[in-house]
Amino acid sequence: MLKVQASIAALEYKPNRVAQRLRSTSKKTKLLGLIIPDIQNPFFVDVVRGVEDYAYQHNFAVMIGNFGQDEKKEKLYLDILQSENIDGLIVAPIHGKDKGIENLVKKNIPVVCIDRGLTEIDVDVVKVDNEQGAFNAIDHLLSIGHRKIAFISGNFKIPTYIERLAGYKRALSDYGVAYNAHLVFAKDTDYKSGFEIANKILDLKERPTAIFSGNNLLTLGALEAIHSRNIKIPEEISIIGFDDMPWSISLNPPLSAVRQPGFDMGRKAAEMLYERIQNPNSKKEKVILKTELILRKSTARIE
Amino acid sequence: MLKVQASIAALEYKPNRVAQRLRSTSKKTKLLGLIIPDIQNPFFVDVVRGVEDYAYQHNFAVMIGNFGQDEKKEKLYLDILQSENIDGLIVAPIHGKDKGIENLVKKNIPVVCIDRGLTEIDVDVVKVDNEQGAFNAIDHLLSIGHRKIAFISGNFKIPTYIERLAGYKRALSDYGVAYNAHLVFAKDTDYKSGFEIANKILDLKERPTAIFSGNNLLTLGALEAIHSRNIKIPEEISIIGFDDMPWSISLNPPLSAVRQPGFDMGRKAAEMLYERIQNPNSKKEKVILKTELILRKSTARIE
DNA sequence: ATTTGTAATGTAAACGTTTACATTTATCAA
DNA sequence: TTGATAAATGTAAACGTTTACATTACAAAT
Numbered sequence A, B: 001m002l003k004v005q006a007s008i009a010a011l012e013y014k015p016n017r018v019a020q021r022l023r024s025t026s027k028k029t030k031l032l033g034l035i036i037p038d039i040q041n042p043f044f045v046d047v048v049r050g051v052e053d054y055a056y057q058h059n060f061a062v063m064i065g066n067f068g069q070d071e072k073k074e075k076l077y078l079d080i081l082q083s084e085n086i087d088g089l090i091v092a093p094i095h096g097k098d099k100g101i102e103n104l105v106k107k108n109i110p111v112v113c114i115d116r117g118l119t120e121i122d123v124d125v126v127k128v129d130n131e132q133g134a135f136n137a138i139d140h141l142l143s144i145g146h147r148k149i150a151f152i153s154g155n156f157k158i159p160t161y162i163e164r165l166a167g168y169k170r171a172l173s174d175y176g177v178a179y180n181a182h183l184v185f186a187k188d189t190d191y192k193s194g195f196e197i198a199n200k201i202l203d204l205k206e207r208p209t210a211i212f213s214g215n216n217l218l219t220l221g222a223l224e225a226i227h228s229r230n231i232k233i234p235e236e237i238s239i240i241g242f243d244d245m246p247w248s249i250s251l252n253p254p255l256s257a258v259r260q261p262g263f264d265m266g267r268k269a270a271e272m273l274y275e276r277i278q279n280p281n282s283k284k285e286k287v288i289l290k291t292e293l294i295l296r297k298s299t300a301r302i303e
Numbered sequence C: 001a002t003t004t005g006t007a008a009t010g011t012a013a014a015c016g017t018t019t020a021c022a023t024t025t026a027t028c029a030a
Numbered sequence D: 001t002t003g004a005t006a007a008a009t010g011t012a013a014a015c016g017t018t019t020a021c022a023t024t025a026c027a028a029a030t
Helices: A003-010 A017-023 A042-057 A071-083 A099-106 A130-143 A159-174 A191-203 A216-228 A246-250 A262-278 B003-010 B017-023 B042-057 B071-083 B099-106 B130-143 B159-174 B191-203 B216-228 B246-250 B262-278
Strands: A031-036 A061-066 A088-091 A111-114 A124-128 A149-154 A184-187 A210-213 A238-242 A256-259 A286-289 A292-294 B031-036 B061-066 B088-091 B111-114 B124-128 B149-154 B184-187 B210-213 B238-242 B256-259 B286-289 B292-294
Touching: A017 B017, A017 B071, A031 A042, A031 A071, A042 A061, A042 A262, A042 B061, A061 A071, A061 B042, A061 B061, A061 B071, A071 A099, A071 B017, A071 B061, A088 A262, A099 A111, A111 A262, A124 A130, A124 A262, A130 A149, A130 A159, A130 A210, A130 A238, A130 A256, A130 A292, A149 A159, A149 A191, A149 A216, A159 A184, A184 A191, A191 A210, A191 A216, A210 A216, A216 A238, A216 B246, A246 B216, A262 A286, B031 B042, B031 B071, B042 B061, B042 B262, B061 B071, B071 B099, B088 B262, B099 B111, B111 B262, B124 B130, B124 B262, B130 B149, B130 B159, B130 B210, B130 B238, B130 B256, B130 B292, B149 B159, B149 B191, B149 B216, B159 B184, B184 B191, B191 B210, B191 B216, B210 B216, B216 B238, B262 B286
Parallel strands: A031 A061, A031 A088, A088 A111, A111 A124, A124 A286, A149 A184, A149 A210, A210 A238, A238 A256, B031 B061, B031 B088, B088 B111, B111 B124, B124 B286, B149 B184, B149 B210, B210 B238, B238 B256
Antiparallel strands: A256 A292, B256 B292
16 A cells, blocks of 8 residues: 555545445445435435435435426436435325335335335335324313314325324324314425415304414414414414424424424434445344424414 | 347346446546535425436436535545545535645636535525625514614624524624624534523613524524523514524424525525536636525514 | 438437456564 | 566456447338
8 A cells, every 4th residue: 555545545536426336335435315305394304414424424415306396297206216226215294105115115225114105015214103203292271271173284195194183183182172173274395385275263153272284394384374464372372383493482482392303213214224335134123202392372272 | 229228128237337447537437526515404304305306307317425524524525525526516615715725726627615605716506695684684683672682693604604693693784783703603503502502692781682693504503592581582582593404494483584595595596506517618606596585473673 | 213301310429427356565473 | 697576567348428430220212
């Protein structure tokens, strides 16, 4: 290790990663794929940061694709990343039976699912206990007297929202409150959707006394709808949602929320992917993290 | 175009992008690099979305690196993306004399700078008129009677903040108010930094009547500091910052801000990069977009 | 049936590495 | 000095495309 090494240093030779990747059967090329549903959602940004944090420490590059809940776009990114010969993929499947991802797993490409799992196939997953998280929120609302609680959900083909609905139902049933399907609304998972659905809810003849919203963006959208009508939170309506944000405390009013550890999820997923790459045949792992109910000022007792 | 094409379709043949990229001299391989300073900042998320929007339409994949204002990390991503043989790069340089980016430009790799330019070399740029944006904010504050206006800035090696400071100074001088260096603070560009600096400002013996904060995250951090002391906005202190957010209206109070068109900037940058890839020797372009002052309820007149 | 032009297909080299092996050079003990 | 062993270097094939060119197949025109 003399003349050659010296020249390598002298000429500042940088190996061409494309050629490396073409030639070698993975394990050295250091490229991770990350496919997320919505980069606008601060929760997924936390996930990205977690993944990146781990990747950076282990000298991986991360190639990110953002599919905006569009199945075609998800498929495109899957194809692209695959033909980029990535070493592994972290992905939040658009639904539980995602064939594209199933295929990758079957081809033995290391995959770890994040936020949502796959139902038809055994795969590594890191997610949160959505059912319990939703349960805790609704349980809190019920405990302070609310009985008419609307749920602003994301599309029910997304596994996360199915689980959150289950938690919503379980809490209701624990309190002997009948489930009313007219109180649950699902459309997209973005700001606009939260705004629109909240408006519908506020127009209901018998207005709910509380709103449970399915994510960050839905909550923020709902907040705008409520404020634009000058309805007071929590005096006139309570609201609590999934996902906490650093600035939740600065919202009007400081927002109560179900916190998910996004950064930790991302980091854990990257770590699991790393393990999977090293050890393709070890038993698949499911990691289910806990949520935390953070009570601030957006919910109040009613008689 | 018969048997071969038929087989291609029948076997669902997907060309290997790595091999394509290795062999061909760019222009067909469809990979863009995007290096941004802080993916947690919603402004840059808008930029990412804009880039992605254009890229998706033109069948490009986007490889994102997030360097968190860490020069070493920026360099790493530059090296990685370069050895990935990207067709072009969109980057927000960490400072105006960034040698790494200069080198790419000299090597004739298509580069467009976003949010910030380069001083030593001619390069495509899309940015915003930061000087005028800051001027407008401070001018507004001055017009409603404020004279002691603190500035929570990001690090002054970042060109954006140099420009914003210039706008701050110009407005002051237009009103015949002396510039006081003790009123401008610069550390990082994140939430924590905004929180810490705001606390320092609030501790000043002669407390400023208004705060101008340099970005999204700084504003949000400052907000938390102010709220944690139960100081009323805008009665006791006014605040206005760079960057608007969809949910600014739901903050306490609804926040006034200098809006930057992040999505448009991203889209425009991607478009310019596309042009540059097609036409490597055309004249470099500088696009300077306008900011918009959005007045809500976080600033009030003082006597 | 033959020619002609065009569309379709075939061929070989090249992109910059890795891999496996062969060869050369250096190192140390006897 | 010699041999044995290890370290360093050299060599050739392979990864899956693109590129440029050569060849073959297929019409339509003669």
